[in-house]
Amino acid sequence: xxxxxxxxxxxxxxxxxxxxxxxxxPFLCLLFIVNYLDRTxxxxxKLRMQGDLHLSDDAYGSGAGLFFVGxxxxxxxxxxxxxxxxxxxxxxxxxxxxxxxxxxxALTRGPASFFALRFLLxxxxxxxxxxxxxxxxxxxxxRQQARFLAVFLTSTAVSGIVGNPLAGWLMQMEGIGGMxxxxxxxxxxxxxxxxxxxxxxxxxxxxxxxxxxxxxxxxQRRWVQRQLDLDGLxxxxxxxxxxxxxxxxxxxxxxxxxxxxxxxGLYGFIYWVPSLVKSMTAASDTNVGxxxxxxxxxxxxxxxxxxxxxDRTGHRRVHVAACxxxxxxxxxxxxxxxxxxxxxxxxxxxxxxxxGALAPFWAIPTRFLRGTAAAGGIxxxxxxxxxxxxxxxxxxxxxxxxxxxxxxGLLVIAASLACGAALVLCVPRAIDVPRRAD
Numbered sequence: 001x002x003x004x005x006x007x008x009x010x011x012x013x014x015x016x017x018x019x020x021x022x023x024x025x026p027f028l029c030l031l032f033i034v035n036y037l038d039r040t041x042x043x044x045x046k047l048r049m050q051g052d053l054h055l056s057d058d059a060y061g062s063g064a065g066l067f068f069v070g071x072x073x074x075x076x077x078x079x080x081x082x083x084x085x086x087x088x089x090x091x092x093x094x095x096x097x098x099x100x101x102x103x104x105x106a107l108t109r110g111p112a113s114f115f116a117l118r119f120l121l122x123x124x125x126x127x128x129x130x131x132x133x134x135x136x137x138x139x140x141x142x143r144q145q146a147r148f149l150a151v152f153l154t155s156t157a158v159s160g161i162v163g164n165p166l167a168g169w170l171m172q173m174e175g176i177g178g179m180x181x182x183x184x185x186x187x188x189x190x191x192x193x194x195x196x197x198x199x200x201x202x203x204x205x206x207x208x209x210x211x212x213x214x215x216x217x218x219x220q221r222r223w224v225q226r227q228l229d230l231d232g233l234x235x236x237x238x239x240x241x242x243x244x245x246x247x248x249x250x251x252x253x254x255x256x257x258x259x260x261x262x263x264x265g266l267y268g269f270i271y272w273v274p275s276l277v278k279s280m281t282a283a284s285d286t287n288v289g290x291x292x293x294x295x296x297x298x299x300x301x302x303x304x305x306x307x308x309x310x311d312r313t314g315h316r317r318v319h320v321a322a323c324x325x326x327x328x329x330x331x332x333x334x335x336x337x338x339x340x341x342x343x344x345x346x347x348x349x350x351x352x353x354x355x356g357a358l359a360p361f362w363a364i365p366t367r368f369l370r371g372t373a374a375a376g377g378i379x380x381x382x383x384x385x386x387x388x389x390x391x392x393x394x395x396x397x398x399x400x401x402x403x404x405x406x407x408x409g410l411l412v413i414a415a416s417l418a419c420g421a422a423l424v425l426c427v428p429r430a431i432d433v434p435r436r437a438d
Contacts, residue, residue, distance in 0.1 A: 009223070016220040020139050023215055025148065027205055028132060029155045031095070034193050035128055036159035037166075038102040038121070039067065041189055043274050044167035044292075045182040047285050052180055053110055061397025063114045064271045068389030070122030075386060078127025079134065079379035080243075083372060086208040087135045088200055091128065095197030098124040103190025106183035122386075130382040134375055137366045138209055141227040143311065145366060150307020150359035156266075157303060157355050160296030164274060168289025246373035247380075254427060255365055256384035258320075261420030262361065263385035264392045265327050265354045268413035271393040273347065276334070276406065280343040294344060295351035302352040307359035317427050319360040324421035327353025331414040335407040353417070361424075367431050388416075 042049070046060055055063070082090040101121045108114045132152070140148050170188060171181030179187075200206055207213040210224040246252050277283070277291050310319040330350030337343035369377040392413065399409030 012219055012223045013227070016216065016223050017140070017144065019216060019220065020210075020224075021148065021151075023213070024136075024139065024206070025151055028136075028152055029158070031091070031193075031196060032129075032132065032152065032155035033159045033162065034095075034189075034196060035098075035125065036156055037163045037189050038098060038193060039125065040159070040270050041102075041163060041167055041185055042105075042118075043271050044164055044171065044285075044289060045185055047274060047278065047288065048171060048174075048180065049108070049182040052182070053108060053114065055111060055114065056401055057397040058394070058401040059111050059114075059397075061271075061394035063111070063118045064267075064393040064397075065390035066115050066118045067122040067125075068267075068386040070119040070124075071126045071389070072122075072383045072386040074123050074126035075130065075383040076376055076379040079130050079375045080372065082127055082131045083134065083375035087131060088206045088208055091131060091135075091206060092197040092200040094125060094128045094131070095193040095200070098128075099190050099193035099195075099197065100124075101190075102193070103187050105186035105190070106179070108186075127379065130378040133362055133366070133382075134378050135206075137374060138228075139224065141224075141230075142363070142367055143314075145311075145363045147304075147307045147311045147359075149362050150303045150310075153307075153355070153358045153362070154300045154303045156358070157296040157299040157351070160270070160273070161293045161300065164289040164292040164296075165286075166289070168286040171285055243372045243376040246369060246377040249368075251368065251428065251431070252365070252377050252380060254423070255361075256381045258420050258423050258427070259361065259381050260384040260388045261416045261423065262320075262324060262354075262357055263388040264416035265324070265331065265350070265413055265420075266358075266385075267389045267392040268331075268396055268409070269347075269350060269354055272396050272406070276343070276347070279406075280337070280340045291344070295347040296355075298348045299351035299355035302356050303359060306356040310360040310363065316360040316364050317424050317429070317431075320357045320364075320424045321421045323353045323357035323360070324417045324424065325353070326350075327357070328414045328417035328421065329353070331410050331417065335410050335414075364427065364431055392416075 042060075042064060046055075049055070050057075050060055078090075078094070098121060101117060101124050105117050105121070108117060133149070136145070136149065136152065167185050170185040173179070173184040174181040176184065204214065210216055210221050213221070216224075273295065274288050274292050278288050281288070281291060283291060306319060306323065310316050327350050330346050330348070330353060334343060334346040334350065337346050365378055365381055366374065395412050396406055396409030400406055
């Protein structure tokens with residue numbers, strides 16, 4: 001009888017997770033792909049915009065980084081508001097406002113307007129990513145989070161697969177309507193999040209909690225709640241539910257420091273890949289877009305495999321450290337690359353490590369943060385990453401402007417990743433989820 005009850009519970013759990021994944025993950029992936037397209041499309045736009053606006057590499061790096069200053073300042077308040085008003089309304093607000101500002105990037109006339117709009121774009125987008133991480137923690141039990149976060153976070157890599165070739169194609173619209181191709185790129189890619197934000201408000205695409213999901217049965221809703229309650233009762237972990245307590249918890253600040261170092265790698269990579277590919281191959285803009293997609297394609301496959309393995313073993317810290325070291329090695333090898341084959345191989349290795357670290361990392365803070373501590377704590381960690389978004393692209397731009405080579409900037413990025421790998425091993429072992437059969 002007991003075995004039968006366990007089997008029934010496992011069956012309900014399997015069907016519940018399948019329903020959640022089927023209903024939420026594809027749509028969340030779409031939203032995050034669109035988010036990264038608008039956040040990073042300046043990497044491709046730079047190939048033409050830089051000459052039209054007379055921007056130096058240093059000015060481009062500064063403008064790319066100013067996004068993260070605005071993002072940092074409004075990150076925590078945005079996530080606390082999401083926790084209070086619900087994901088559906090707040091995520092829709094974020095998408096509509098960032099879409100409008102992204103489209104307005106087409107009006108850039110020089111460094112001043114470029115800097116101002118990048119800062120405002122960061123303000124508008126603040127809270128989107130940590131809001132989604134928090135939102136998923138309302139639906140997915142802790143022991144399964146890394147694999148589903150990995151699927152969701154493949155959106156960052158997929159955006160590179162889709163975004164760079166798409167940007168190269170849109171930039172061929174040069175002269176249509178009296179506009180540059182890079183202006184069409186900003187305008188058209190900015191309209192999509194506005195339409196998606198309106199759709200979220202009109203249709204039940206993002207229920208705030210499982211209890212509000214019409215596509216879950218009463219049994220399935222109860223199963224989710226039981227699993228989340230069990231996560232909160234874990235005897236090995238000192239859970240934190242109050243934001244003030246979280247702010248005084250050393251684990252939160254240790255994870256923030258680690259994430260800063262990891263994101264130095266992510267944004268150093270994203271904002272300079274097209275330029276690095278261009279310098280290695282001298283290809284056309286369209287071909288640069290296609291070639292730039294290759295590392296992202298490799299990273300997409302690696303992220304899913306790494307996330308699933310992290311869940312099976314429960315050793316998230318080790319996976320993050322190994323990925324960060326892999327990324328550091330790839331970036332370091334890039335400085336010694338002497339041709340397109342060795343250069344692309346180094347970029348692929350770096351992409352595997354940079355993107356592969358993300359899902360195991362984000363499965364760690366949700367293990368000990370609850371309630372407002374989760375809303376604010378996740379935002380604080382992501383804010384630390386946002387701070388890294390300023391120096392990461394700028395150090396490479398400074399390197400190119402003052403030394404006429406990328407090597408110094410890339411080595412700074414590699415060193416940051418190596419330090420992150422060392423620091424993640426200082427995270428308490430108890431936060432790692434013990435191996436457990438699903």
